[in-house]
Amino acid sequence: MFSSIGPTGIILLAIVALLLFGPKKLPELGRAVGRTVKEFKDGTKELMSDEDDDQKHTQYDVNKTEAQKVEASSK
Template sequence: MIFGLGAPELIFILIIVLVIFGPKNLPKLGKSLGKTVKGIREGMDEAQDGAKGEDAEAKDVVVEHNDDADVEDAPIADPDSDADASTSGEKFCGKCGTANPPENHFCKKCGAKLD
């Protein structure tokens, strides 16, 4: 079964395509359909490879930063915020730097667990 279609449905669809396009144009139609599917697959593979490469680069940057400094990951303060975290009681996300209310256990922006 392909896409929930059985053999009788596929045969019926092929007959309709044959009637609409004619037997002379079927090879051209199949060739163009094959090229289209191949192009879509290549595009999806490139997008996945690009995303994996960006993730690896981001991990390398974090690892390099941690290797250079012997300190724990400190929360990143929001540069636009005038309030200090110690006086307001806000928790800052170590991943994205968003200020969160002290009762939150997860970041309201990225969903990362707050310490």
């Protein structure tokens, strides 16, 4: 993510943020950003697991239908 900025750019951004927000507000902003990123990651993991569950159920339904067709054709 920050590989294109470089260490000098990151230091410059940190200094600008410190000047804009001050030393008291900066930790609060960092915590807020951290919580936001954590919630975003949790939400995406939940969506991915829901999608995986849906795919598993769909595959189960397909297998069940195929088994019923094979059973019906053997009678």
